[in-house]
Amino acid sequence: MDAQDINFFLWCTVKVLLASIIIPAIPSTFNFYIPLIACWISYFVLGAILLAYLESNKQYYIIPMKWKKSDLYFQLSASSRDLFVVLPTVLFLTHKFNIVKIVLTNPEEIYSFYTSPTSWLMVPGAIIVGLVWRMTIHRILHHPSIYRIWHKRHHVRPECMTPFSSFNDHPVEFLIMEAVGTFYIPVILNPLPMPVLVLVWSWQCFSGICDHTNATIPGSYFVDAEYHFTHHQLTVYNYAEFEILDKLAGTLYIGDAKERDRDGKFDSIDTDMKAGSFDIVGFTKHIYSLIFSNKGEVSKQA
Numbered sequence: 001m002d003a004q005d006i007n008f009f010l011w012c013t014v015k016v017l018l019a020s021i022i023i024p025a026i027p028s029t030f031n032f033y034i035p036l037i038a039c040w041i042s043y044f045v046l047g048a049i050l051l052a053y054l055e056s057n058k059q060y061y062i063i064p065m066k067w068k069k070s071d072l073y074f075q076l077s078a079s080s081r082d083l084f085v086v087l088p089t090v091l092f093l094t095h096k097f098n099i100v101k102i103v104l105t106n107p108e109e110i111y112s113f114y115t116s117p118t119s120w121l122m123v124p125g126a127i128i129v130g131l132v133w134r135m136t137i138h139r140i141l142h143h144p145s146i147y148r149i150w151h152k153r154h155h156v157r158p159e160c161m162t163p164f165s166s167f168n169d170h171p172v173e174f175l176i177m178e179a180v181g182t183f184y185i186p187v188i189l190n191p192l193p194m195p196v197l198v199l200v201w202s203w204q205c206f207s208g209i210c211d212h213t214n215a216t217i218p219g220s221y222f223v224d225a226e227y228h229f230t231h232h233q234l235t236v237y238n239y240a241e242f243e244i245l246d247k248l249a250g251t252l253y254i255g256d257a258k259e260r261d262r263d264g265k266f267d268s269i270d271t272d273m274k275a276g277s278f279d280i281v282g283f284t285k286h287i288y289s290l291i292f293s294n295k296g297e298v299s300k301q302a
């Protein structure tokens with residue numbers, strides 16, 4: 001077991017402990033467990049199925065994948081922090097302090113939602129606003145002064161991505177871009193009945209894992225990841241999740257990702273997957289050396 005394994009298991013333990021405190025604290029009044037469980041299933045279970053399928057059908061990968069066990073560890077670790085700790089905490093706090101209303105509970109409101117075409121039209125409308133929010137925040141996260149701190153973590157080398165790279169991010173990125181843009185904006189603009197909320201959130205998680213498969217399955221509408229793969233290759237194009245938004249913003253890049261890889265033309269600005277992550281082993285060594293070394297030597301981050 002190496003330092004990375006120890007780091008992973010320590011962090012998992014911390015997250016499980018945190019989750020075991022936070023998740024039971026979520027108010028059961030509106031049964032937020034249902035949309036949360038739907039998110040976990042669509043992200044972790046479908047992600048694992050997709051990864052297993054692609055590993056046995058490697059011809060669908062855009063370029064040969066070279067991810068190692070440690071890559072998967074980091075990605076699963078960050079994703080579980082986001083979905084088991086950060087998102088439940090946000091749900092708990094917003095509900096506790098009555099900050100936003102995201103789910104309809106009154107039978108009359110639910111009835112009028114189901115019978116009103118305007119409410120249904122608001123669903124794709126609110127999802128589009130969420131897409132624009134995420135593209136804008138994503139673009140800001142690529143500003144050089146912010147990129148290193150909050151977004152570098154997401155930019156694993158393209159050949160080391162797996163479906164779980166989707167929420168392999170910095171918690172600040174998750175809070176601003178995903179918790180708000182993915183899970184809240186589509187529903188605060190248009191509070192939904194519980195079954196519709198479950199569908200919307202599950203879809204958001206599922207489309208995230210599909211975008212990070214690095215694969216194109218012919219005939220499959222869902223698994224066509226070349227567009228976002230290009231973002232991970234070139235980093236300065238394709239910030240959105242739909243081409244039309246990048247086209248409008250003037251940041252669309254369409255080309256053959258496989259060709260680019262063969263030519264060795266792509267070189268991400270910075271592809272160190274561990275940067276920006278909170279490394280508990282390195283951090284402990286760093287603090288130890290600050291306290292106990294009279295040289296004040298800073299240990300090298302693992």
Ligand SMILES: [Zn+2]
Pocket residue numbers: 154165166212228232
């Ligand atoms: Zn990505």
Ligand SMILES: [Zn+2]
Pocket residue numbers: 138142151154155231235
């Ligand atoms: Zn990016």
